[in-house]
Every structure is written in structure tokens, then in C-alpha cells.
Amino acid sequence: MDVELTLPDEPVTLAPGVPTRVPVQLRNPYAGSLDLRVFLARGRAERWATVDPAGLRLGPGETAEVTVVLRTPPEQPPSSSLVPFTVHAEEAATGEPAGFATALLKVALPVPVTGKLVPKEGPSHEYDLRLANDTRVQAPLRVTAELDPPAGSVTVEPDAVLLDPGQAAVVAIRAKPRRPFSGSPRSFAVVVKVSDAYDPDREPFLTEVATGKRKPRVPTAVLFTTAIVLAVGASTAILLTGDHDFLPFGKKAATSTTAPVAKVTIGKPYALVDVFPHKGADGGRGVADAALAKLQAAGMPVRLVDSLASDTLADDPDGYWVLLQDGFGSPPAAEQYCAQWRSVAPKCKVTS
CATH class of the missing domain: 2.60.40.10 (Immunoglobulins)
Structure with a gap:
């Protein structure tokens, strides 16, 4: 049977x-x-x-x-x-x-860690990797992250974690994918891996992926409109003057220089007070200026920065006006600043 x-x-x-x-x-x-x-x-x-x-x-x-x-x-x-x-x-x-x-x-050896990659609230590509050890053994872990495609930068803090049995931890992942100058929005992925700190050849315990898109600094429509305007202007000049010398194929191209965008340096740690997207007819500047004036009237030392002028601040998708204060000697000093002005700036938080 x-x-x-x-x-x-x-x-x-x-x-x-x-x-x-x-x-x-x-x-x-x-x-x-x-x-x-x-x-x-x-x-x-x-x-x-x-x-x-x-x-x-x-x-x-x-x-x-x-x-x-x-x-x-x-x-x-x-x-x-x-x-x-x-x-x-x-x-x-x-x-x-x-x-x-x-x-x-x-x-087989037990997998000593579970985890999930969770986006942080806010405008930037920042994530929390939430880890937990549900086994009975201690777990020494190494956390790495990379961008795909590898254009830009990504930081992990801390990049080494020792998880005791039953313990949990949060690792901060901060990505800054490079922004294309023009064309279509570019997709990217942040790939985070958690491995055995003492056995680099062992397969990762955990792999988490977050995806997003970076918009170009200059939209395609703007480039297209600019090209049309230049073409119409050149045609009009030829008809009126008969002079072809200003065209690029009529003479040697003249060496031209473009004034570089003024960069703004931001020291770390800094206190992030408020953020305003580049939206509306004035690109959000009016709302940001009004908030700045209100805080300064209360006596709060603060400055307004355009995220597009900084390599430190996130600027996705179209940039932000950022109210902040830097120049602190340590994170506790920045925390004290936020605590002092919490009544007029409730969103104040420290970034290091």
C-alpha cells in the first residue's frame, strides 16, 4: 500500500x-x-x-x-x-x-537581525534603518550603503552596530544623488546591506532598497523654449542686418565665461529651523522672507539659505529656502539653541 x-x-x-x-x-x-x-x-x-x-x-x-x-x-x-x-x-x-x-x-547559522528601511519625514533623501535582534546571541553588524547608479554620495551613521539579544537600534542613512542638469527625471536607488562585522565573505544578513527620482536643474521645456527664442532672434538679426558673423559657423567661436553660482558653506552641526519649497510665482521667496522677518523680530539669530547654493542641503525636487543657524561647536550647543527658541521655532531640530 x-x-x-x-x-x-x-x-x-x-x-x-x-x-x-x-x-x-x-x-x-x-x-x-x-x-x-x-x-x-x-x-x-x-x-x-x-x-x-x-x-x-x-x-x-x-x-x-x-x-x-x-x-x-x-x-x-x-x-x-x-x-x-x-x-x-x-x-x-x-x-x-x-x-x-x-x-x-x-x-545553518541563525540570521541574527531583522530590519526595515523607512523614509524620514522631510524634503531630503534620508532614511531610518530600524534593526532588531530577536535571537539569543549577540550580533556584531556592519552597515553599508551605495547609490545605483553610483552618482552622488551616501552616508551611514553609525556604520557599525553591536546588537545584544532582544535589542533594537536605528541607523541613519543620508543619500545625496547627483542631480542631472537637464533632460528627464533620473531614477536612483539606495541599496543598504547589513553584514557580519567579523566575516566580510559571508552573505549579507539583510538587504533593503529605497528608490526615488531626481528632477533636472533645468527642465527640458525651458531649454526648448530658450532654443526657439535664440533661433528666432538670430533669424531676425540676419534679415535686418544681413550680418552672419555672430553665428557660430560664421567665425571662430569666441571664448566666453559664465559667472559661477555663489556657493554657501554650512557648518555642522547646524539647527534646521524651517523649510519652504521653491513654489509659486516668486519661487517661495516671499513666504520664506516673511518667516525670516518674524523670527528676527523675536530676536532669534537665523539666516535664510537657498538649498541650490549648498552641497550640504537636500534640494529635491526643485530646491528649498531653508531657515537655519550654524557655527555651533558641538551638537549639544545646537540642541540648546533649539530649546531656547522652541516657542517661536517649534520645528527646530539639529542636524550633524
Whole structure:
């Protein structure tokens, strides 16, 4: 008599001391009902296994599922060797064999960390990587991040974490993907990996990915409009003067210089007071100036900075007017500044 037993095709991976549930499907292909007992053959896996339920009744053509729960001792050493285990079914009344199936298992190191990459509130590409250690062993971790495509910069703070059992931690990820000058918005991804701090060759415990888009500094429509205006102007000049010398193919191109955009340096740590997007007819400047005047009238030292003029501030998608104050000797000094002016600047927070 052969009852059909089905086990997973892939090897079952066990972590020391952690219960792992393996489904076993049984099918009765016969016309009569069967009362069965399910158990594991003698061997190493049998000592780690319990079957739930250990007995069942299958009607004609009926299919059911039981679970083999495998749990190794916590001190069981990991091994890459594959160990076979066999699940048997026999008739409960007579002990007559009814069928069996074999699968493979291995004991691997437990993955000591779980985590999730969560975007922070605000305009910039900043994320919190929230980690937790739900195992019984200490987890020394190394956190790395990179941009795809690799244009721009990304920082991780802290990049090394020691997580005790039951402990949680938050790692700050700050990305600054390079902004295209023109054309279509460019997609990017921030890829964050959490690995064993002492075994760089081991596969990462965790990989999290965040995606986004960077808008160009000059929209395509603006470039197209500018090109049309220049072409019309050149055609008009030719018709009126008959002079072709100003055209690029009429004479050698003259060397021209463009005044560079004035960059603004921002020292860290700094206190971020408020942010206003570049929106509206005046690009948001009026609202930002009004907020600046209100704070200065209250006696608060603060300055207004255009994020497009700074390599420190995020400027996605179209840039921001940022109220901030820098020049602090330490993060506690910046925290004290925010605490002092909290009544007039409730959004004040320290960035280091």
C-alpha cells in the first residue's frame, strides 16, 4: 500500500535552537478510508522532530497535511552538510507501512537581525534603518550603503552596530544623488546591506532598497523654449542686418565665461529651523522672507539659505529656502539653541 507523501524539494535550513515547521502532504489514492500514524525514521533528525498531528484519517482520494516541527539544540554547531530525513506513514491499527518520503536538511547559522528601511519625514533623501535582534546571541553588524547608479554620495551613521539579544537600534542613512542638469527625471536607488562585522565573505544578513527620482536643474521645456527664442532672434538679426558673423559657423567661436553660482558653506552641526519649497510665482521667496522677518523680530539669530547654493542641503525636487543657524561647536550647543527658541521655532531640530 502506497500513500502519497510530499515533502519540500529544497533542503530545509535549521537555525540552532529555533523551531522550523516543515509541511508534509499526504494523499490517499485508494477507494477505502485509512487511519494513519506519521513519524520520522530513526536518525539524527528524529531526535529533533515532533509531528503535528501524529495521527490522521484520510477518506478515499482525500489529501491532508501534517507538520514536522524540527528544533535543534541551541548548542548545535552549524554545518553545510546536507542530512537526509525520512517521514513514514503506517496504518494505525496494524503498523503496516503505508508510504514514505525523504528530504534534506542542514543546520545553518541563525540570521541574527531583522530590519526595515523607512523614509524620514522631510524634503531630503534620508532614511531610518530600524534593526532588531530577536535571537539569543549577540550580533556584531556592519552597515553599508551605495547609490545605483553610483552618482552622488551616501552616508551611514553609525556604520557599525553591536546588537545584544532582544535589542533594537536605528541607523541613519543620508543619500545625496547627483542631480542631472537637464533632460528627464533620473531614477536612483539606495541599496543598504547589513553584514557580519567579523566575516566580510559571508552573505549579507539583510538587504533593503529605497528608490526615488531626481528632477533636472533645468527642465527640458525651458531649454526648448530658450532654443526657439535664440533661433528666432538670430533669424531676425540676419534679415535686418544681413550680418552672419555672430553665428557660430560664421567665425571662430569666441571664448566666453559664465559667472559661477555663489556657493554657501554650512557648518555642522547646524539647527534646521524651517523649510519652504521653491513654489509659486516668486519661487517661495516671499513666504520664506516673511518667516525670516518674524523670527528676527523675536530676536532669534537665523539666516535664510537657498538649498541650490549648498552641497550640504537636500534640494529635491526643485530646491528649498531653508531657515537655519550654524557655527555651533558641538551638537549639544545646537540642541540648546533649539530649546531656547522652541516657542517661536517649534520645528527646530539639529542636524550633524
